[in-house]
Structure formats: structure tokens, C-alpha cells
Amino acid sequence: MFSGLRERLQSARDRLGASIGAAAAASQPQEPEKPAALEKEGEAPAKNPTLADKVRILIIDRELVVSEKDIADALSELEMTLLESDVALPVTDALIADIRAGLVGKHRKIGESVDSLVVRSLKSALLKVLGQGFDLPAYIRSHERPVKILFTGVNGTGKTTTVAKIGAYLKKEGFSVVIGAGDTFRAGAIEQIGVHAERLGIKVIEHQTGADPSAVLFDTVQYAIAHKTDVVLADTAGRFHTKANLMSQLEKIRRVMKPDLIVYVDEAVAGNDAVVRAAEFDKTVGADAIVLTKADMDSRGGAAISIAHTIGKPLLFLGTGQAYEDIMPFEPGAVVEELLGGAA
Numbered sequence: 473m474f475s476g477l478r479e480r481l482q483s484a485r486d487r488l489g490a491s492i493g494a495a496a497a498a499s500q501p502q503e504p505e506k507p508a509a510l511e512k513e514g515e516a517p518a519k520n521p522t523l524a525d526k527v528r529i530l531i532i533d534r535e536l537v538v539s540e541k542d543i544a545d546a547l548s549e550l551e552m553t554l555l556e557s558d559v560a561l562p563v564t565d566a567l568i569a570d571i572r573a574g575l576v577g578k579h580r581k582i583g584e585s586v587d588s589l590v591v592r593s594l595k596s597a598l599l600k601v602l603g604q605g606f607d608l609p610a611y612i613r614s615h616e617r618p619v620k621i622l623f624t625g626v627n628g629t630g631k632t633t634t635v636a637k638i639g640a641y642l643k644k645e646g647f648s649v650v651i652g653a654g655d656t657f658r659a660g661a662i663e664q665i666g667v668h669a670e671r672l673g674i675k676v677i678e679h680q681t682g683a684d685p686s687a688v689l690f691d692t693v694q695y696a697i698a699h700k701t702d703v704v705l706a707d708t709a710g711r712f713h714t715k716a717n718l719m720s721q722l723e724k725i726r727r728v729m730k731p732d733l734i735v736y737v738d739e740a741v742a743g744n745d746a747v748v749r750a751a752e753f754d755k756t757v758g759a760d761a762i763v764l765t766k767a768d769m770d771s772r773g774g775a776a777i778s779i780a781h782t783i784g785k786p787l788l789f790l791g792t793g794q795a796y797e798d799i800m801p802f803e804p805g806a807v808v809e810e811l812l813g814g815a816a
């Protein structure tokens with residue numbers, strides 16, 4: 473998962489570390505500089521600009537100060553790397569600004585290695601854009617049952633498979649689940665969700681192909697209320713946000729079943745397209761959380777890095793394969809560890 477991005481971040485990490493290291497070596501003062509001339513954190517800039525210009529990195533009193541110039545080229549390369557990895561432009565900008573702020577002008581203990589300094593600032597910047605994640609079992613436990621979850625998204629991104637996977641996951645977490653076969657449009661969709669549900673031992677409410685999906689999902693909610701089922705998972709047909717009639721159908725579904733959560737499903741491999749589509753769905757029918765499927769096939773990682781920050785909604789799960797257990801709750805800390813290794 474995200475192997476390309478991991479490699480690229482590794483190179484950026486090496487490059488930033490090398491730039492800081494080279495600047496540190498080049499600026500070892502011939503004669504000791506006066507600590508009083510240094511900018512201290514939280515204080516006004518040094519009064520003597522000629523000294524500030526001359527000294528790119530100073531190691532005085534066991535501290536190291538990085539200047540903007542030292543890392544300008546490495547940060548430009550990192551910016552290109554992120555954009556090439558399909559990280560959205562505003563997210564790239566936020567990451568670069570945060571890494572710069574995390575490195576430049578701060579006094580660091582020289583006891584810590586340059587690499588750990590770099591990794592710490594990369595990790596902290598990534599954690600800020602990845603957001604908090606979303607603990608679905610905790611959400612369900614703290615809400616009135618049934619908790620109704622409506623799944624939306626474009627065609628073929630893995631929505632139906634995701635509904636089945638989340639059903640299996642929630643069953644394992646101890647919740648009772650009913651699935652509403654709300655994709656009454658695509659031939660074979662009702663059978664497909666039926667097969668999944670049978671394998672998983674989950675009840676499905678279905679009507680015929682071509683039936684009104686709002687009616688199917690209304691019945692599913694009624695079933696859940698009557699049977700004290702914890703969670704309703706509502707599948708829907710894939711659609712593009714540009715199809716006004718299909719979007720108004722989704723609007724009707726929303727009015728009828730009153731979902732507690734609308735989950736937008738797209739595929740990680742779609743990169744920036746997934747981010748743009750999620751924003752459009754959020755604008756038209758709303759989205760409370762995101763699932764990105766096919767993360768196992770995505771080496772660039774751009775959508776996973778960008779989507780929560782761009783639309784301001786948390787990433788709930790990553791789909792990591794075709795089996796039911798191939799779904800993982802999105803944990804920002806774990807993703808950052810995966811991208812930057814266990815170092816620092």
C-alpha cells in the first residue's frame with residue numbers, strides 16, 4: 473500500500489537531512505559566533521542582518537538553527553514529489569508550509585540527529601492533514617439504534633463489496649446488522665449483495681430490480697426497528713454527481729431513510745479524481761465520512777493523504793483487497809508510521 477509514496481518520502485527525507493547536514497558542516501564557524509546574535513524562539517529576529525545572512529546553520533551552545541535557504545531546494549523537490557503522487561495542491565501547500573515552519577528558525581538540540589528532526593517534522597505535518605480518523609464502533613455505541621448508514625459513490629468503485637466488508641467488521645465487533653439492497657438499478661446488484669450477505673450470515677432486505685430504492689431502504693429501517701437491529705447498511709446504485717436525476721433520487725433516499733451517516737465510497741487509485749468527486753457528493757447530498765477502496769492497488773497514496781483535509785470529513789476505512797477482512801479502520805498514526813517507517 474502506497475509503496476511509491478513511501479519511497480518518494482524516503483528520498484525527500486534523505487534529501488532534507490542531507491541539505492541540513494551539508495549546511496551545518498559548511499557553516500561551522502571559524503571562530504565562535506556570539507549566541508546573543510541568534511534568533512531565539514519567540515523573540516524578535518536578530519538585529520544584525522549581516523550575521524543572519526552569513527550564518528545558515530549555527531551550532532552554538534549545543535543548538536542548531538536551520539534557515540529557509542538551507543532547505544528551499546529540498547522542499548521544492550518534495551513539493552513536486554507530492555504533486556506527482558496526486559496529493560491535492562492545497563494539501564501539498566499545507567504540508568510544505570508546515571514542514572518549513574517545523575524546521576526553519578527553530579533551535580534544536582544537536583543531541584538529536586538531523587534525520588530524526590526531519591522525520592519528526594514530516595510526521596507532524598502529515599498527521600495534521602490526515603485528521604482524526606473515525607471510530608465507527610464507538611460512534612454506534614454512543615448513538616440511538618438503529619444507526620443508519622447510507623453508502624454513496626460512483627459506479628464500480630467497490631461500494632457493494634465495502635458494504636459487505638463493513639457488515640462483517642461490525643458483526644465481529646458484536647453488532648447486529650441488516651443490509652438494504654438499495655442498488656435496484658444495476659442488473660445483478662441485488663444478487664451480488666445477497667450472495668455476500670448469505671456468506672456472512674447477515675439479513676438483507678430487497679425488492680425487485682427497478683424498484684424504488686427509497687422504498688427498499690425504508691423497509692430496511694422498519695425491519696431494524698422491529699428487530700432491534702443495531703446497524704442498517706444501505707447500499708445504493710453507483711452514480712456520477714453530474715447526473716441530476718440520479719442525484720435527486722439519492723436526495724429522496726436521504727429524506728426517506730434519514731441516515732445518521734452518509735459514507736462516500738471511492739477508490740484510492742482514482743487519486744485526485746476521487747477527491748474532486750467526494751467534494752461534489754458532499755455538496756449535493758452530503759458526506760459525513762469517506763471510505764477509499766483498492767488502497768492495496770494504489771502506490772501513489774495521494775487520495776488517502778488529501779481527501780480528509782480537502783473536504784473536511786474523516787476517512788473511515790481503507791479497502792485493502794477483495795476478501796471480507798480486507799478493510800482497515802483508517803488510523804492516521806499507523807499510516808504515517810507505514811509511510812515514514814518506525815524512525816524518530
Ligand SMILES: Nc1nc2c(ncn2[C@@H]2O[C@H](COP(=O)(O)OP(=O)(O)OP(=O)(O)O)[C@@H](O)[C@H]2O)c(=O)[nH]1
Nearest residue numbers: 627628629630631632633710765766791792793794
Ligand atoms: N483490490 C481491491 N478490489 C476491491 C476492493 N474493494 C472492492 N474491490 C473490487 O472492485 C470491484 C467492484 O466492486 P463492487 O462492490 O461491485 O463495486 P460497486 O461500487 O458496488 O459497483 P456499482 O454497483 O457498479 O456501483 C469488485 O471486483 C471488487 O472485488 C479493494 O479494497 N481492493
